[in-house]
Amino acid sequence: LAKTTQPISMDSYEGQEVNITCSHNNIATNDYITWYQQFPSQGPRFIIQGYKTKVTNEVASLFIPADRKSSTLSLPRVSLSDTAVYYCLVESPYSSASKIIFGSGTRLSIRP
Amino acid sequence: GAVVSQHPSRVICKSGTSVKIECRSLDFQATTMFWYRQFPKQSLMLMATSNEGSKATYEQGVEKDKFLINHASLTLSTLTVTSAHPEDSSFYICSANPLDPFNSTDTQYFGPGTRLTVL
Numbered sequence: 001l002a003k004t005t006q007p008i009s010m011d012s013y014e015g016q017e018v019n020i021t022c023s024h025n026n027i028a029t030n031d032y033i034t035w036y037q038q039f040p041s042q043g044p045r046f047i048i049q050g051y052k053t054k055v056t057n058e059v060a061s062l063f064i065p066a067d068r069k070s071s072t073l074s075l076p077r078v079s080l081s082d083t084a085v086y087y088c089l090v091e092s093p094y095s096s097a098s099k100i101i102f103g104s105g106t107r108l109s110i111r112p
Numbered sequence: 113g114a115v116v117s118q119h120p121s122r123v124i125c126k127s128g129t130s131v132k133i134e135c136r137s138l139d140f141q142a143t144t145m146f147w148y149r150q151f152p153k154q155s156l157m158l159m160a161t162s163n164e165g166s167k168a169t170y171e172q173g174v175e176k177d178k179f180l181i182n183h184a185s186l187t188l189s190t191l192t193v194t195s196a197h198p199e200d201s202s203f204y205i206c207s208a209n210p211l212d213p214f215n216s217t218d219t220q221y222f223g224p225g226t227r228l229t230v231l
Contacts, residue, residue, distance in 0.1 A: 034219050043116075043205045043222035044156070087155070091219060098209075099146060100220060102156040 002026040002090040004103040011109045018075045020106050022088030025069045033064060033071045036087045038105070044087060048073070083110045114140050114210045118223035125196055126231055133191045133226045135162075135206030141186035142208035146220070147179075150203040162189040162206075196230040203227055 005023045012018045024033065032051050036044035048055055050062040050071070061074040075082060087105040092098040115138040125131050135145055143164045148156040160181055161169040168181035180192040193200055207220040 032219075036222075041203065041225065041227065043118075043207075043225045046219055046221070049219055099158060099161055101158060102148075105155050 002028065002031060003101070004088045004090060006086075006088050006103060006106045008104060009107040009109070011111065012078055013111050014079055015077050018078050018082070018108065018110075020073045020075075020086055020088075020108070021070060022073070022103075023070045024088070024090050027068050027090050028092070031090045031092055033062065033068075034089045034091050034100075035060070035062065035071075035073045036089065038085045038087065047086075049091075078108075078110050080110050080112065082108065084108060114138075114208075114221045116206065116208055116221045116223040118204075118206060118226050120226060121224065122227040122229070124229045124231065127197050128195055130192055130194045131196055131228060133193075133204055133206075133228075135189045135191070135208075135223055137187045137208045137210075137221075140208075140210040142189075142210065143186060145183060145189040145206055145208045147181065147189075147191050148205045148207070150205060150225075156205060159191075162191075164189075193228065196228070198230045201228055201230045
């Protein structure tokens with residue numbers, strides 16, 4: 001299982017773009033990178049998933065360099081409601097039995 | 113998207129009693145479900161892998177006789193905390209992966225969590 005490393009915490013302001021980088025040096029060939037968001041007393045919520053290059057959806061973008069040893073979650077124009085913990089995970093989506101291990105996550109605080 | 117539910121959402125019990133937490137996949141079948149525990153200000157810690165029709169696989173350091181897991185159907189897994197003590201108070205979360213064969217990027221879906229408080 002690939003271990004992930006992220007900054008413990010980040011602060012930003014409303015309207016700014018926030019980039020959270022995660023390192024996963026031991027990622028396997030078939031692994032995907034997934035980011036989850038968790039609010040207090042709730043289960044994690046899927047944000048975005050990618051394999052390589054760039055993926056964009058309605059809430060975020062995910063940038064993955066060619067060596068795939070890191071990834072960057074980009075949140076455009078954050079608001080107060082984006083204050084949460086963000087987890088970067090490495091998953092093998094080809095097996096429903098493939099367990100995932102959570103790292104420390106990044107506690108993002110957005111200020112007015 | 114896929115939905116995973118948990119019941120109850122919160123429970124308070126006396127020390128020494130047992131508590132059962134249910135995890136259901138509402139619109140898909142899951143041969144495998146996962147149980148996590150999360151203490152305040154900490155990350156999720158994987159406790160065990162629940163396998164339909166067979167024994168659960170526990171992570172190192174997790175007592176299988178204390179945390180009983182039953183995966184009786186393709187949509188339901190239960191976690192029973194036996195002889196609960198105050199140190200078992202935590203947030204318990206389950207997850208499952210629909211594994212859609214037509215969608216290679218399917219991922220884990222998490223339940224809303226169950227807050228257990230042992231007095």
